[in-house]
Amino acid sequence: MERKTEQPRRRPRADYLRNRERLLTAAAEVFRTHGGQATLEGVAKAAGVGIGTLYRHFPTREALFEAVYRREINEMVALAERLEGEADPVAALRQWVHANIRLIATKQGMLTALALAVDKSSEIYTYSYTSLTGAIARLLARAKEAGRMREDVTPEDLLLTLIGMCLVRTGPGFEDDVTRLADLFLDGLTKGQGDSGGM
Amino acid sequence: MERKTEQPRRRPRADYLRNRERLLTAAAEVFRTHGGQATLEGVAKAAGVGIGTLYRHFPTREALFEAVYRREINEMVALAERLEGEADPVAALRQWVHANIRLIATKQGMLTALALAVDKSSEIYTYSYTSLTGAIARLLARAKEAGRMREDVTPEDLLLTLIGMCLVRTGPGFEDDVTRLADLFLDGLTKGQGDSGGM
Amino acid sequence: MERKTEQPRRRPRADYLRNRERLLTAAAEVFRTHGGQATLEGVAKAAGVGIGTLYRHFPTREALFEAVYRREINEMVALAERLEGEADPVAALRQWVHANIRLIATKQGMLTALALAVDKSSEIYTYSYTSLTGAIARLLARAKEAGRMREDVTPEDLLLTLIGMCLVRTGPGFEDDVTRLADLFLDGLTKGQGDSGGM
Amino acid sequence: MERKTEQPRRRPRADYLRNRERLLTAAAEVFRTHGGQATLEGVAKAAGVGIGTLYRHFPTREALFEAVYRREINEMVALAERLEGEADPVAALRQWVHANIRLIATKQGMLTALALAVDKSSEIYTYSYTSLTGAIARLLARAKEAGRMREDVTPEDLLLTLIGMCLVRTGPGFEDDVTRLADLFLDGLTKGQGDSGGM
DNA sequence: CATGAATGAGCCTTCATTCAT
DNA sequence: GATGAATGAAGGCTCATTCAT
Structure with a gap:
């Protein structure tokens, strides 16, 4: 019953994309100012999303x-x-x-x-x-x-x-x-x- | 509350100096291998002294x-x-x-x-x-x-x-x-x- | 705000029933293998439905x-x-x-x-x-x-x-x-x- | 420079022992009432010590x-x-x-x-x-x-x-x-x- | 209705720093 | 002075639950 992997999966929700974008922008800015050991909590806040959202998009610090x-x-x-x-x-x-x-x-x-x-x-x-x-x-x-x-x-x-x-x-x-x-x-x-x- | 005057403060005890030396050497080595986020506990252990001793010599992480x-x-x-x-x-x-x-x-x-x-x-x-x-x-x-x-x-x-x-x-x-x-x-x-x- | 009267509520959609069934089966299996602290997300995935669906059927963890x-x-x-x-x-x-x-x-x-x-x-x-x-x-x-x-x-x-x-x-x-x-x-x-x- | 392992290490400090005792007693009580998934934070609080102390004594939940x-x-x-x-x-x-x-x-x-x-x-x-x-x-x-x-x-x-x-x-x-x-x-x-x- | 993204409370854990011995 | 135990703030991460699509 698994969806075929090759099947073009439905376009992601608009808010998903928007948040991903926000997170990347915010992360770039935060890393720029605070260096690579900036807290993820800080990144999430800067992006205006919850910490959970950050983790959903980037499950590890490395991924972000x-x-x-x-x-x-x-x-x-x-x-x-x-x-x-x-x-x-x-x-x-x-x-x-x-x-x-x-x-x-x-x-x-x-x-x-x-x-x-x-x-x-x-x-x-x-x-x-x-x-x-x-x-x-x-x-x-x-x-x-x-x-x-x-x-x-x-x-x-x-x-x-x-x-x-x-x-x-x-x-x-x-x-x-x-x-x-x-x-x-x-x-x-x-x-x-x-x-x-x-x- | 100033210490008397210009009086040259008593020469530090030999082990005091030795510990300071050990700490600096150990710190250099530990920072080299573990990067700047190495723990002070780790430095103290590498130097073979207690964490308290480290703090006596270098009252803050920055100082070390x-x-x-x-x-x-x-x-x-x-x-x-x-x-x-x-x-x-x-x-x-x-x-x-x-x-x-x-x-x-x-x-x-x-x-x-x-x-x-x-x-x-x-x-x-x-x-x-x-x-x-x-x-x-x-x-x-x-x-x-x-x-x-x-x-x-x-x-x-x-x-x-x-x-x-x-x-x-x-x-x-x-x-x-x-x-x-x-x-x-x-x-x-x-x-x-x-x-x-x-x- | 009560639903009309005693009118026998419309028979549930077939997929509704099927999902409920799947959820119960999956939950039994998941609880069996992972113990009582298994995550609901895991149960939903095992049942092949979204987490939202699980919550529609069982509004709280206890209910499931x-x-x-x-x-x-x-x-x-x-x-x-x-x-x-x-x-x-x-x-x-x-x-x-x-x-x-x-x-x-x-x-x-x-x-x-x-x-x-x-x-x-x-x-x-x-x-x-x-x-x-x-x-x-x-x-x-x-x-x-x-x-x-x-x-x-x-x-x-x-x-x-x-x-x-x-x-x-x-x-x-x-x-x-x-x-x-x-x-x-x-x-x-x-x-x-x-x-x-x-x- | 390591202390010989067989050497009878200096008797532990009194407060160390006292805290260990308190922790064990408190843990028994907390586990009894809250079950095995009780929080360690709760155990520490019940013992009247900081969470850090609990961790020093029992570095993992399992150990406790x-x-x-x-x-x-x-x-x-x-x-x-x-x-x-x-x-x-x-x-x-x-x-x-x-x-x-x-x-x-x-x-x-x-x-x-x-x-x-x-x-x-x-x-x-x-x-x-x-x-x-x-x-x-x-x-x-x-x-x-x-x-x-x-x-x-x-x-x-x-x-x-x-x-x-x-x-x-x-x-x-x-x-x-x-x-x-x-x-x-x-x-x-x-x-x-x-x-x-x-x- | 189904879906899955968003949220955030809450637990876990580490470690700089303080302080009793 | 040396030691190492105690402390607790702070960040990491998970997951039950809510809500937009």
Whole structure:
């Protein structure tokens, strides 16, 4: 008498969806301000729902974390994809970095909290790492083909450095500070044309 | 209610000092392995003393944290001072970075835990930031004077990038990974002589 | 606000009845395996209906409990009625005891769970106690009339002893163990003819 | 640096012992009145200590349960041992049964709660079962040797029947009711002399 | 009527901190 | 001064019950 698994299950109730949305938004905000050890009670309250509702949607703290995280990551990946068409490969790379910093800046702290709280061996970590690395890899390959980038730089190098730079910066001025830092780093890796680098 | 006057307070009992020492060592180890949310009971047990004793030495969790942190920072500063005599200023800088990575590697996780747990506006944060920045500033100044370093690089840039790079890396291979990353960064900032950089 | 008059309320929808049936069956099974603290959500799921439906049928946890209990009791009473025609009164008694043990054995745990969960002063307790006592009383009376049974034995004695023996036994071998125990008890109360008793 | 395990550890603090005592007493009382699902919070309050203290003494619900249970069992075993000297073996047996009922009566409900709450496969169950069975076995053996007891009766039969009879009875009149029931049972098993049995 | 999401009271458990020994 | 027991606030989680769809 079980419903066939493949059967497109009835669309979820409107309030279910609305609450899920609220919870994710609230969680992002709360994690951003209180860090990864924020209380779930607090998240529920911020979302304006009961604690039981939170648990129904995300049966473990990890589950909520993961859902929030996944959202953020997807934005960053989408960003990279949008830039693959860019003519100048180095410029594309730099743009992606800048755009990313801007993105991260808008949700100051959120990413930091997540990056630190997430278990390095969890599925979500692997997912995000792979997604982002893949996104950068394509931009990077084009820059190397054009002979404009040190050959020994890997996508991981870029990703980790960028994230690292974001992690140590906080507060107002974040975007400018990190952008300058990142440019400093990129300058050292690239050469030619429109690069802002130089001494 | 002030204690008499300026009278140098009686030298503490030997076991008092020994306990303090044990506590700091144990705390560093426990925080390293269990992260910043390790329990104080656990620290006390690791140190082989009662929880009451821990509290006598460090009346609050924060106080213990700060004491441990301060120790680590001091090591890093001492490292920089030792390198001020080095002939080649760029080499000195690179050496400091390498040595620091090595130092951090030996206490893997410790720094991360601390960086996370410490309140950005706390006294200890200011202290450590100032100490380290000062230490680097002197090394950096010499490199600039020798014309071997981009003029627009600040000590903060160096410090924060280094720390950021350490934060995103964990586990085995830490030291090599971060060293490569840091070298990549330094290459981009410097020019001339013994630099490992190039394309 | 009373519903019209004495008008026989419309016969319930077929699915309503089917759901009620399913719920009772599922509940008996779930209580049997999980004990009296099983969750209602679990019962609903086992019955293949929503929790809301369960509540429509049994507006409180107690109500469900009672309905399940009542069913079990009725089976035991029916058993006794079927044996009233039996020629040998002592044999009839013994048969009822054996049959009861068999019945209880088939739903191992169920009775225990119920016995535990039911409030001794509740209506259902009175009901079941009265029903069963009455059932035994008739069998017992005939045995006494035939001079085959100690005069000072009451129906309650029999009932409670039987239940007690069932409560302390669990797991495989239940039926044989309890049957032997019960026979031991009956032997002591009866005399004459086909009695299995003796020394 | 670990303290040698065999070393007679310093006598526990007075308040530690006092609290442990209070907790056990309170727990027995609370379990008796509220059954095995009573809240630990309630037990702590009844004992007049904080919930944390309860947890320090009994880190799990099971642990508390076990400690309470073990106490009760030990009393029953001690009872049996005291009766081994009795001249008439059947009388000794009957006395033990009576005494036990009296004992159980004084803590009405306690045993029931325990018997039902305890996991049949737990260590404490085995312990109590073995202890009690052993105690009865010795009394029973003497009665059989004297030819005053059915040979096919085991200590388990006696124990389980007794417990079963206690489980189904509650409230005032408990002691008299159960005693009558138990005598009825014993009468059937024994013969000769001072036995109260007969028809 | 059926459904299943929402709610929140209430229990469990941990741990920083205090305090008696 | 050292010790470790006591405390209780606070967060985690479950589940009976209500209510929107």
